[in-house]
Amino acid sequence: MKGERAQDMPQPDAAYPWLLPSAVMEPRAGGGGARRTARDWAVDIVCLAFAAFVGLLAADDAQAAAVPDWALLADQIAGAAACAALWLRRRWPTELAVALAAVSAVSPCAAGAMLVAAFTVAVHRPFRAVAVAGGLAMISQPIQAVIRPDPGLGFMGASAIGALLVLTMIGWGMFVRSRRQLVLSLRERAVRAEAEAELRAERAQRLARESIAREMHDVLAHRLSLLCVHAGALEYRPDAPPAEMARATGVIRASAHQALQDLREVIGVLRAPEGGAGSEGVPGAGSGPGADRPQPTLAALEELLDESRQAGMAVRLDQRVIDPLLVPAATGRTAYRIVQEALTNARKHAPGAEVGVVVGGSPEEGLTVLVTNPAGASGGTSVPGSGQGLIGLTERATLAGGRLEHGPAPDGGFRVRGWLPWPV
Structure with a gap:
């Protein structure tokens, strides 16, 4: 019974969908991703705005460094494409993070999208995938400092700032992931505790009904034994006076009527639902016409x-x-x-x-x-x-x-x- 109840328990992912990251949801049949909620749209817009903002800052730095116009145009096109590719971050977060790490090595405007992709991997994927994506993102920072040097920071400064940003985004993502897992675990424990409490209550009600049924069994056996005694007396004394015969048959009738009532109560107890609605007339079985009948x-x-x-x-x-x-x-x-x-x-x-x-x-x-x-x-x-x-x-x-x-x-x-x- 406990196993059946466990199957009927609401799962945390189904009961609290807002806690489940969209990237780990199963794709829908037909090739589409999981249905995006309003929260998903808000997060996507914030991530896109952050990536675009970092890309614009990188483009301003490139203009100040007197980068050729063709290189600046290519950098901006690559940054725009990287921001547009963030639409795929929920379905292929690891692959997108690896690709954007390679692009950001030669295009500073794609650095914002790369940071968002690294954050997504840290939120939705295990540590092995995070280590791969984060390692490639860390490697891309000194490469970018060599290919597109920053005259104000130098090689060491640009590499250190880039690595610090990557570590900050990955650490933040891992914190968000651990917090979500903790909340899901607490929700699951609450659901299981509620189900176990219901099981304990049902078991207590069942034991109470069985106890009442055993007690009514004793009463019923007493009534039936009286019936047998009187019926046996009539059988062995067919010549008894009419008054004695009438008295014996009256006792038999009354005992049989009481035995039928007791039997009806026993059956009512055994058939009663868990809430006790069908326990009318049973001593100690809840509300009902006979629920408060005094016990001997x-x-x-x-x-x-x-x-x-x-x-x-x-x-x-x-x-x-x-x-x-x-x-x-x-x-x-x-x-x-x-x-x-x-x-x-x-x-x-x-x-x-x-x-x-x-x-x-x-x-x-x-x-x-x-x-x-x-x-x-x-x-x-x-x-x-x-x-x-x-x-x-x-x-x-x-x-x-x-x-x-x-x-x-x-x-x-x-x-x-x-x-x-x-x-x-």
């Missing part, structure tokens, strides 16, 4: 036992907690689920056996829950089970900081014992 706590334990007694079970409660309302809600709810699952298993595997429930503890000692039952009576109705309920309860008790033990008792019955911390 230790104070509701007596009602649970009364419900089991109405189903024909013999249940004995030894409540040693002075005030169940003082037990923290999370601890009491876990204890309630332990007793509920133990009663469900007793109805399944030991029908007719008396179940003993002992609940005791204090804030200093923690809360202890003990559910025991002897071996089931012969001839009862046994319901198959998967054992997933006790596994889920063990995990739930462990997550709450407690422990749960279950297994055969020495007298041949079954025992479930849990201990939970009592937060103050």
